[in-house]
Amino acid sequence: MAKKGSDQAREFFRSLKRSDKPKPIYIVFGEETFLLDLAMKELVQLVLPGGINDFNYDVFYAREVDVHKVISACETLALFGGQRLVILKDIQWMSASDLKPLTTYLDNPSPSTTLVCHGVTATRALTKTTGFYRKAKKVGGVQEFKALREWEVGRFLRGQASKRQLNLTHEAEEALIGSVGTDLATLDMALEKLDLYLGAGEGVREVTEDMLQEVVAATRSHEIFELTEAIASQNLARSMSLLDAMLEQGQRGVGINLMVARQMRQIWQVQVAMSKGMGKSDIARAAGMNPYFVDRYRGYARRFKASKLRSALAHTLKTDRLLKSSRLSDRVLLEQLVIAVCTG
Structure with missing residues (x-):
């Protein structure tokens, strides 16, 4: 029987921990950005355990670079020996023809x-039928x-809580997922708030539903809901x-953008489910959300x-x-985002 995606992800992380020599190529992709970010951190640690410097590390973006420049970086020897790490982001935007030179590179x-x-x-799937994808596997x-x-x-929530010596009751776990949602980064931030609220203590600290409501009720903040509502209504001033x-x-x-992205993604998932004629419970399952929020998201979906x-x-x-990379302020970048979404 084939392993579930979450089991495959755990095995991937275990394999990185066990490995003493990195492979020539890795492709990591998907919708779950928290695990993607974690995978990138583990890969950097595996390839460059001594740390990153200007001579052993390059980052390229697929929609902005000639693929031959990526290959040239891969074929450049690291100064003073050692390993080099070359990262190519946004790989999902490259066509099969774009990837052919990289496929040839993987021959040697x-x-x-x-x-x-x-x-x-x-928003864009990665094509798994290219020669490059097969060669990389x-x-x-x-x-x-x-x-x-x-x-x-x-399981993810319990694991992250355990790392912080927190034990969530079953009721607290359900309440946290119900109020915050299934975005792993947001859940992790909520656990961090709980950890700080409870303070240092000896041994494992139990988290009850009452504690959760007191501390994390605003994690999926009212302002985020209002901001999403204003964007959905194309109310730029608001x-x-x-x-x-x-x-x-x-x-x-980063947190504000993450929450806006999550809301936009769930609106899109609900819109797709509605187009298929799904009922409320099926929409909730398709979008991975609490059924309580479905009616709200139906309203958003009809506006876009x-x-x-x-x-x-x-x-x-x-x-x-x-x-994460520009010198522009968070304010400037987020204002540009809001203007683009409200008026685009």
């Missing part, structure tokens, strides 16, 4: 370089991180006002054209990249 890859191809597939490692459904998230208030409260740009939702998701992915 550099023994001192590991190429890591990364793709977030929330043969000579390297390939792992897809699918978005976990609500009923799959419990959206900008809410964004300003959230930034003034000290909320991080499908093309506008795809564009909004693409803008959130671009904003995420810029928030």
Whole structure:
């Protein structure tokens, strides 16, 4: 019997921990960005245990670079010996013809370089039938991180809680998923808040539903819901006002963008489910959400054209990249996002 996606992901992380020599190529992709980010951290640690420097590390974006420049970086020897790490992001945007030179490179890859191809597939799927994909599976490692459904998230939540010496009661676990949703990064942030609230203690600290409601009720914050509502209504003035208030409260740009992206993605999932004539419970399962929120998201979905939702998701992915790499302020980048989504 084939392993489930979550089991395959766990085995992938175990294999990285056990490995003492990186493979020449890895492809990591999927909708679950928290696990993707974790995979990238583990791969960097595996390939460059001594740390990153300007001579052993390159990052390229598929839609902005000639693939031959990527190959040239792979074939460049690391200064002072050792391993080189070359990362190619947005791999899902490359066509089979774009990937042919990389397929040829894999016939005789550099023994001192590991190429890591990364793709977030929330808005565009990665084609798995290319010669490049098949060759990468043969000579390297390939792992897809699918978005976990609500009923799959419990194991992740318990594992992350255990790392912080927290023990969630069954009621607290259900309440947390119900109020925050199934986005793993958001759940992890909620656990961090609980950890700080309870403070240091001896041994494992139990988290009850009452504690959870007190501490994390606002994790899926009212401002985020209001911001999503304003964006869905194309109310630019209201959206900008809410964004300003959230930034003034000290909320991080990456977190705001993450929550907006999650909301846009779930609106899109609900819209697709509605187009198939699904009922409320089926929509909840398809979108991985608590049935309580379905009616709200149906309303959002009716306000967006499908093309506008795809564009909004693409803008959130671009904003995420810029928030982590650009010198522009969080405020400027998020204002650009809101303007693009509300007026695009």
